[in-house]
Amino acid sequence: MTVENKPVKHEFASDNAKILHLMIHSLYSNKEIFLRELVSNAADAADKLRFKALSDNALYENDGDLRVRVSCDKENNTITISDNGIGMNHDEVIEHLGTIAKSGTAEFFSTLSGDQASDSQLIGQFGVGFYSSFIVADKVIVRTRKAGDDASEGVEWISAGEGEFTTAKIEKTNRGTDIILHLKEGESEFADDWRLKSIVTKYSDHISVSVEMLTTEIPAVEAVAEVKDDEGKVTTLAIDAIDAVPALWEAVNKATALWTREKADITDEEYKEFYKHVSHDFSDPLLWEHNKVEGKTEYTSLLYIPSKAPFDMYNREKQHGLKLFVQRVYIMDDAEQFMPTYLRFVKGSLDSNDLPLNVSREILQDNKITQAIRKGCTKRVLKMLEKLAKKDADKYQGFWDEFGQVLKEGPSEDHSNKEQVAGLLRFASTKEDVAAQNVSLATYIERMKEGQDKIYYVVADSFEAAKSSPHLEVFRKKGIEVLLMSDRIDEWLVSHLTAFDSKQLQSVTHGGLDLGDMDDDETKEAQEKLEKEYDSVVKRIKVCLEGKVKDVKLSQRLTDSPACIVADDNDMTSQMAKLMASVGQDVPDTLPIFEINGEHDLIKHIADEQDDDKFGQWVEVLFDQAMLAERGSLKDPASFVSRLNKLMLSLTK
Numbered sequence: 001m002t003v004e005n006k007p008v009k010h011e012f013a014s015d016n017a018k019i020l021h022l023m024i025h026s027l028y029s030n031k032e033i034f035l036r037e038l039v040s041n042a043a044d045a046a047d048k049l050r051f052k053a054l055s056d057n058a059l060y061e062n063d064g065d066l067r068v069r070v071s072c073d074k075e076n077n078t079i080t081i082s083d084n085g086i087g088m089n090h091d092e093v094i095e096h097l098g099t100i101a102k103s104g105t106a107e108f109f110s111t112l113s114g115d116q117a118s119d120s121q122l123i124g125q126f127g128v129g130f131y132s133s134f135i136v137a138d139k140v141i142v143r144t145r146k147a148g149d150d151a152s153e154g155v156e157w158i159s160a161g162e163g164e165f166t167t168a169k170i171e172k173t174n175r176g177t178d179i180i181l182h183l184k185e186g187e188s189e190f191a192d193d194w195r196l197k198s199i200v201t202k203y204s205d206h207i208s209v210s211v212e213m214l215t216t217e218i219p220a221v222e223a224v225a226e227v228k229d230d231e232g233k234v235t236t237l238a239i240d241a242i243d244a245v246p247a248l249w250e251a252v253n254k255a256t257a258l259w260t261r262e263k264a265d266i267t268d269e270e271y272k273e274f275y276k277h278v279s280h281d282f283s284d285p286l287l288w289e290h291n292k293v294e295g296k297t298e299y300t301s302l303l304y305i306p307s308k309a310p311f312d313m314y315n316r317e318k319q320h321g322l323k324l325f326v327q328r329v330y331i332m333d334d335a336e337q338f339m340p341t342y343l344r345f346v347k348g349s350l351d352s353n354d355l356p357l358n359v360s361r362e363i364l365q366d367n368k369i370t371q372a373i374r375k376g377c378t379k380r381v382l383k384m385l386e387k388l389a390k391k392d393a394d395k396y397q398g399f400w401d402e403f404g405q406v407l408k409e410g411p412s413e414d415h416s417n418k419e420q421v422a423g424l425l426r427f428a429s430t431k432e433d434v435a436a437q438n439v440s441l442a443t444y445i446e447r448m449k450e451g452q453d454k455i456y457y458v459v460a461d462s463f464e465a466a467k468s469s470p471h472l473e474v475f476r477k478k479g480i481e482v483l484l485m486s487d488r489i490d491e492w493l494v495s496h497l498t499a500f501d502s503k504q505l506q507s508v509t510h511g512g513l514d515l516g517d518m519d520d521d522e523t524k525e526a527q528e529k530l531e532k533e534y535d536s537v538v539k540r541i542k543v544c545l546e547g548k549v550k551d552v553k554l555s556q557r558l559t560d561s562p563a564c565i566v567a568d569d570n571d572m573t574s575q576m577a578k579l580m581a582s583v584g585q586d587v588p589d590t591l592p593i594f595e596i597n598g599e600h601d602l603i604k605h606i607a608d609e610q611d612d613d614k615f616g617q618w619v620e621v622l623f624d625q626a627m628l629a630e631r632g633s634l635k636d637p638a639s640f641v642s643r644l645n646k647l648m649l650s651l652t653k
């Protein structure tokens with residue numbers, strides 16, 4: 001795209017005005033963060049240049065001293081943040097500053113409630129970055145030139161943060177980006193060196209690039225002396241005047257990479273600010289760990305668990321949050337190779353001395369060092385979570401509520417840490433019958449009944465459906481706890497997590513029910529007797545449901561419902577079938593097992609029905625009902641309704 005000398009108008013790509021309005025409103029009480037965001041972007045730009053210059057030193061254009069400068073002009077009510085980093089060309093300006101929109105923006109903004117406190121939390125998760133300038137400015141000018149481009153390739157971007165912005169070609173001799181904020185009326189407090197300095201030190205001390213501000217200029221002092229001669233005549237003599245001290249750019253931050261410092265010298269505040277820089281999150285992290293690993297592979301990791309899930313957490317393609325450094329040189333963001341996908345919420349930085357500086361994503365992929373670091377970091381995060389769960393169950397619960405669903409991807413993805421991940425899982429259960437997922441597998445095992453050797457669970461579409469599943473009846477009667485699962489991922493989880501602590505996980509809707517030593521002899525005898533009694537009824541039902549069921553059995557799991565559907569041991573459960581169908585997979589048509597409750601009055605009633613037609617109608621209706629309860633829908637609902645109506649009519653006669 002060619003750039004015109006004359007400013008060209010562009011529309012913002014998304015519903016910018018509305019989004020900005022919401023953002024400004026929700027972040028207003030914390031407006032100084034605009035400076036953190038802009039300094040953070042400028043430092044990133046310096047990091048990116050340093051990385052690119054590794055393979056092309058000319059990009060430094062003889063100015064290798066990377067820095068960010070912050071200044072203000074009281075008279076004109078402006079603040080300027082200037083960097084000599086990578087800069088942007090015209091297309092990049094349009095791409096990066098022309099839209100706040102990221103995928104899912106509209107959906108995300110529709111979740112805002114208008115309540116400032118909760119919205120600012122959400123906005124923080126979304127990340128507003130550059131656009132936070134409009135909290136304090138009513139006009140923002142960006143003047144930028146990409147490293148390596150000709151001075152005439154500079155671009156000026158101007159916007160008042162409403163529906164549009166302009167771009168124009170400019171001459172810019174020095175590489176990098178200047179951002180000039182024209183402060184709104186009432187925000188002139190920020191056009192003050194002391195105020196700016198205190199914000200920069202508060203938020204940007206950990207940034208490894210130096211952030212500079214101008215010192216105050218000291219004017220020259222003309223010193224004079226009056227000398228009296230013998231006759232009393234006074235002469236004025238100029239003696240050594242004090243030279244003026246010009247304003248100098250001076251670093252106002254420590255400018256050393258935080259993770260290279262000793263843990264004992266780093267305050268919690270500094271850790272928190274560094275987190276905000278790497279994660280673009282506005283809230284404090286939940287916890288973090290900073291480790292220098294020595295030995296075969298040497299690296300420093302600073303890993304954070306956020307307190308809130310970002311709005312696009314469930315997108316598995318989502319960028320990961322680890323920044324990779326090699327020998328303190330920034331290499332890349334989103335170094336996904338160092339963390340398994342189910343821990344994609346972890347943010348932070350990794351610095352390795354063993355990887356080459358010219359490392360690329362491709363090299364990282366098949367690299368022994370990468371694998372060793374990934375293994376170490378995975379263990380570290382799992383340990384952090386284990387420790388938290390032990391030490392502070394409430395805080396862990398907060399973590400689980402945000403990230404539990406993602407952690408549930410663990411057992412299928414990470415076989416070597418399956419047991420450890422399983423120990424971190426939390427479920428709802430029949431013990432409390434509430435939707436909160438707060439029961440660990442270890443707690444379940446502690447509460448198991450004498451003689452119980454399995455961990456029982458049910459998976460359904462919703463918590464309500466799981467809780468009222470007919471399959472739970474006998475478990476409730478016998479006081480056996482069952483885990484209630486209703487997250488989309490649950491069926492997938494249990495298909496990979498088949499045991500924990502040597503106890504098998506068993507679906508209550510799957511296969512024959514064997515309560516093992518928990519059934520007394522009396523119960524077993526009664527069951528056998530009932531089976532004999534119902535032998536011929538079961539056979540008659542099989543004939544009626546020929547081609548629709550795999551088998552018909554007398555149930556041991558029902559007490560209140562007349563019948564239910566069970567999946568054969570090796571067959572896919574209906575939840576799994578639904579899950580596969582929802583991702584477009586072919587699902588084999590498997591026939592269910594139909595179980596009837598011999599103690600139920602309806603079953604007793606049909607057992608006595610001599611008329612084959614009527615018997616058939618009853619069986620079909622009961623079967624459809626059971627299918628409906630299990631799968632939530634029927635292949636042919638109209639026939640079910642008509643059969644039910646016929647049956648009801650016959651009862652009125």
Ligand SMILES: Nc1ncnc2c1ncn2[C@@H]1O[C@H](COP(=O)(O)OP(=O)(O)OP(=O)(O)O)[C@@H](O)[C@H]1O
Binds near residue numbers: 131
């Ligand atoms: N000073 C700068 N120098 C070079 N590029 C910049 C600069 N400031 C912003 N950018 C570019 O604009 C992009 C958008 O910045 P913005 O702050 O809106 O989002 P972000 O930093 O990518 O992430 P987040 O929205 O989560 O804060 C950056 O990713 C970067 O590519």
